[in-house]
Every structure is written in C-alpha cells, then in structure tokens.
Amino acid sequence: MRVRPRRWVQFAGVLAANPWFIYLGTRTIYQGRAKGVCFPGLNCYACPLALMSCPIGSLQHSLALASPQKGARASGEIIAQAARQGTTNAYAALLYVVGAIGLVGVLSGRLLCGWICPFGLLQDLLFKLPTPKLTLPPWTRFGKYLALAVLALLLPHITGVSWYSRLCPAGTLEGALPLKVLPPKSPLPPAGWFFWLKIGILVFFLVLMVLSKRPFCRTACALGASLALLTPFSFYRMDVAEELCNSCGRCREVCPVDIDIFDNPNSPECVRCLECKAACPKGAVTSGFRTGLRGRGAESPARGVT
Amino acid sequence: MTRSSGALKAGYLLLAVFAGMLILGLAWGGFSQVLANGIVICLDCIGLI
Numbered sequence A: 001m002r003v004r005p006r007r008w009v010q011f012a013g014v015l016a017a018n019p020w021f022i023y024l025g026t027r028t029i030y031q032g033r034a035k036g037v038c039f040p041g042l043n044c045y046a047c048p049l050a051l052m053s054c055p056i057g058s059l060q061h062s063l064a065l066a067s068p069q070k071g072a073r074a075s076g077e078i079i080a081q082a083a084r085q086g087t088t089n090a091y092a093a094l095l096y097v098v099g100a101i102g103l104v105g106v107l108s109g110r111l112l113c114g115w116i117c118p119f120g121l122l123q124d125l126l127f128k129l130p131t132p133k134l135t136l137p138p139w140t141r142f143g144k145y146l147a148l149a150v151l152a153l154l155l156p157h158i159t160g161v162s163w164y165s166r167l168c169p170a171g172t173l174e175g176a177l178p179l180k181v182l183p184p185k186s187p188l189p190p191a192g193w194f195f196w197l198k199i200g201i202l203v204f205f206l207v208l209m210v211l212s213k214r215p216f217c218r219t220a221c222a223l224g225a226s227l228a229l230l231t232p233f234s235f236y237r238m239d240v241a242e243e244l245c246n247s248c249g250r251c252r253e254v255c256p257v258d259i260d261i262f263d264n265p266n267s268p269e270c271v272r273c274l275e276c277k278a279a280c281p282k283g284a285v286t287s288g289f290r291t292g293l294r295g296r297g298a299e300s301p302a303r304g305v306t
Numbered sequence B: 001m002t003r004s005s006g007a008l009k010a011g012y013l014l015l016a017v018f019a020g021m022l023i024l025g026l027a028w029g030g031f032s033q034v035l036a037n038g039i040v041i042c043l044d045c046i047g048l049i
Helices: A005-017 A055-066 A076-106 A111-115 A118-126 A138-159 A163-167 A168-181 A193-211 A213-221 A222-233 A250-254 A275-279 B005-028 B031-045
Strands: A237-241 A284-291
Touching: A005 A111, A055 A076, A055 A163, A055 A222, A055 B031, A076 A111, A076 A222, A076 B005, A076 B031, A111 A222, A118 A168, A118 A193, A118 A213, A118 A222, A138 A163, A138 A213, A138 A222, A163 A168, A163 A275, A163 B005, A168 A193, A193 A213, A222 B005, A250 A275, A275 A284, B005 B031
Parallel strands: none
Antiparallel strands: A237 A284
16 A cells, blocks of 8 residues: 655654654653743644644643733642743743744645644544545534634633643543553642543544544644634635646545535635645646735636736 | 735735744743743643642
8 A cells, every 4th residue: 555745744844843752761741941931733732742842731830820820720739830930921931932833824825734743644544544434514613613712712812721731632532541540759749530531532543533533623722723714814825726636536535524515715714634636637737835915826727827 | 816916915924923923932031941931831631639
C-alpha cells in the first residue's frame, strides 16, 4: 500500500510535537524552554512526550491567570502556587499566544490542521475503518465557534479555570490516559469522577470519528475555529478553474471535511489538505500563497482569485 | 468566493497586528514560564490532580 506524502508529514507532525521519549526513563514531564513554544496543532501539553505547548491550552491558561479569580477556584495548593508564579507574565503570554495563532491563521488558514495536527491524523485514520458512515448536519459546524467563545475564552477569564481543556478529548487521549498508564515520578492521586466524564467524551468522539469525516475538527475544535475565522483573509488560497472542471465530483468524494471546493474554494471549513487538488483528473484545483489581488488565476480565470 | 481588495487589505492589517502582538509578547518576556507552568494546570484539567 502506497502512503501519500501528506500522511508522512502528518506522522512527522506527531513526532515533532511529541519527541520527549526521555520521559520513559525519567518519568518527569518536560517543563523546559521549548514548552514556551506553541505547537501549531491540537496536541495536549500534558502528554508525557510533549515538547511544546498546546496553543488553546496556553490561551486559556493565560486568560485564567489574567482573571480576577486567578486560580482561586483551582483545586489544590500546587495549582494555586503555579498560578501565582505566572500571574505577572500572563499578559505577555496572552499577547504571544494570540499573536502566534493569528499569524498562522493569516498566513495559511487551516493548512496546518490538514497537514500536521496529530488529532487530525487520528481522525483521518479512524474514518478509514470500514463501517457505515454518517453525514454531519451543516449546523454542527457552529459548535466549534461556540466552544472557542465560551469554553476557551469567556469562561477561563471569568472563572479562572481552563474549561475547554477540562473537556478536551485530545487531552484525555494524549495526556490523561498515558499518565495513568505510565505515571510520573511525583505520585498522582486516584482518578476522580471528572476523569471518567472525560473518558466518556473521548469515547463519544472516537466513535464519531469512525462514522464521520473529521467530526472533532468540524464541530468542536477551538483551534480550528480560530484559524477558520482568519481563513477569509489568509494568504494561502485555493482556486478552481471553472473551464477545466467537468463536475466529476471526485474532489467532494476525497474531501476530509465534506465541503464542495467548487462552490467555495476558500471555505473556512477547508483544512487545506489538498486531497482535492491531487484527486482532480483535470488539474482544475490549484493552491498557493497569494500576496496580491491576482495570482495564477490572472492567466486562467479561476474561482477564488480576482 | 472572490477575494476583494478589502479582504487583502484586512489580511495585511491582521498580519501586522498579530506580528506586533507576537513581538510585544516576546519582548515583554516571561511568557515561556507561564506556558511551562500551564502543564500543572493541565494536569488538573485532565482530572489527575
């Protein structure tokens, strides 16, 4: 079986985000300088192998530290202490995290969702399991914007608690479960009811991933939502040349987020995986960085570039 | 979807704003400690402490 280049890049993304195999010997979660860098994909930084930070986790953490509650509702002295230590630099972290997410979004839209996000790779692979498939109703896409606004931005600032991370299934899969199996040196107390609630959310999404295309990206990913909001302004553009398209529908078939590239080449839902571009028998789909009003579409009239 | 000159201008404006925020955050300093400390909060998030 031939593995496509995108799959190799996705696996490389998993490895780039989680190369701290030293944990297996030391059982100490990495907290060095590289943790100060946001990985441009959804990768839990509580994962024992994680080297970098989750941008959405960092965003909430900064907002929680800048909150009037400042960790007051956090359970336990360890957390309250960490919150106090970080308070003074919370605004610097907030500027850094928002700037980093924003730059990625303006430059490439959701390109990195399609190419390096570890949770995206998991969804792509699980959907390959041969089962009956579901089509998600279009309104479910608004869920991710709600999750971003309420769970990742508003509530962390009001309550001082990172609510999105608390419910995030990527955190359960990449952080909670590995830490239960291979606990760190400092002992962890037994898992409480909240842990089991998180397991329930994870199982729900895992089942949905088998049945439908990238359900988490489309309905619940706060990082995807923030990048999607910037997609209309992004410099990475998709184009479809109408005169070449023979409406064979192959692009729709291979699309991992079920969009019609012909109708809207620069849809906020598009993860820029470029599967449609590879699958188009007529070469009607093109893409690239466009810094002006006219790109390659100037020579051939293409949708998406004027 | 076509790209208007307004969207292009907004793209450059957003690029400048986000780059400015990133540079300001880097220049302010201390952000890396905040992010590294986030792991402790995260352990709480995943229901383990």
